[in-house]
Amino acid sequence: MSSLQDAIACPLCRQPLAKLPQGCEECFNYFKTELEKIPTPLMDLTPSAALAQIEIYIVPRKLLRTELFRSPIISFLYERVLPPIWAMGLRNRGIDVEFQQCTEFFGQGPEIVVDISCGTGMMARRLAQLGQYKHIIALDYSETMLQQLQQQMQLDSIPPSQITIIRADVEALPLAADSVDAIYTGAAMHCWPNPEEGISNIYRVLRRGGKLFATTFLKPLPSVVFRFFTVDELRQIFITAGFHPDQVWVEAKGIYGIIKCLK
Numbered sequence: 001m002s003s004l005q006d007a008i009a010c011p012l013c014r015q016p017l018a019k020l021p022q023g024c025e026e027c028f029n030y031f032k033t034e035l036e037k038i039p040t041p042l043m044d045l046t047p048s049a050a051l052a053q054i055e056i057y058i059v060p061r062k063l064l065r066t067e068l069f070r071s072p073i074i075s076f077l078y079e080r081v082l083p084p085i086w087a088m089g090l091r092n093r094g095i096d097v098e099f100q101q102c103t104e105f106f107g108q109g110p111e112i113v114v115d116i117s118c119g120t121g122m123m124a125r126r127l128a129q130l131g132q133y134k135h136i137i138a139l140d141y142s143e144t145m146l147q148q149l150q151q152q153m154q155l156d157s158i159p160p161s162q163i164t165i166i167r168a169d170v171e172a173l174p175l176a177a178d179s180v181d182a183i184y185t186g187a188a189m190h191c192w193p194n195p196e197e198g199i200s201n202i203y204r205v206l207r208r209g210g211k212l213f214a215t216t217f218l219k220p221l222p223s224v225v226f227r228f229f230t231v232d233e234l235r236q237i238f239i240t241a242g243f244h245p246d247q248v249w250v251e252a253k254g255i256y257g258i259i260k261c262l263k
């Protein structure tokens with residue numbers, strides 16, 4: 001499937017927004033209007049955005065490890081402070097090395113590539129500039145991270161049509177089942193409230209033969225705010241989500257974990 005409109009779905013009923021009639025009429029108008037914004041910059045496809053339209057709805061707060069990234073200060077500082085620290089070895093010798101590993105793994109085939117929990121879009125922007133994929137979707141729960149992504153796109157002269165930006169919750173992904181070819185989710189799982197739920201959502205939306213490249217941080221980092229993993233725990237999360245054990249590769253580079261999966 002290569003149509004963006006077939007891939008983007010209501011996060012409540014999970015039907016592609018392009019398909020009529022919709023499964024849940026309450027959210028239909030809201031999401032349809034959001035979809036019509038493509039390729040304008042930012043759609044909010046979180047379940048709470050839709051529910052707030054149809055009832056008095058108090059958006060529940062997520063765990064600190066997710067809410068932290070909604071702070072404008074954290075979002076502003078994120079890309080300005082962290083990359084040189086990562087490049088010293090903490091994160092895979094830097095984002096450019098990670099970009100190379102990720103694109104090598106994806107190969108030439110993918111048409112729809114999604115950067116889940118994209119933050120300021122360091123990977124999504126590189127993927128767009130590569131010019132090899134038909135559609136890039138960048139998703140994050142933090143509206144302020146996505147605003148930084150929009151600003152960076154302007155600075156990098158990447159037109160809005162090259163990256164579809166969606167505010168979304170990985171636990172209610174607004175993507176149809178079996179709809180995307182490749183997913184990158186970098187340094188993100190340890191920030192999600194429920195990584196098991198997030199990875200099973202990713203498994204659901206990847207098409208058969210689709211590829212996932214994920215990275216996260218490992219124990220012995222202490223799980224105080226973030227939740228860190230052992231290599232065995234990671235393997236188990238991906239296998240429980242549905243990936244075949246022979247198609248899950250987990251590699252530890254110090255405290256950094258790199259996971260590659262084939263659906």
Ligand SMILES: C[S@@+](CC[C@H](N)C(=O)[O-])C[C@H]1O[C@@H](n2cnc3c(N)ncnc32)[C@H](O)[C@@H]1O
Nearest residue numbers: 066069117118119141142169170186187191192
């Ligand atoms: C450490 S940042 C990683 C950003 C980027 N992927 C990178 O490689 O630097 C973690 C990101 O996960 C996002 N996040 C946390 N909880 C989320 C959720 N439930 N759904 C989607 N994104 C989430 C945060 O907003 C934040 O941008």
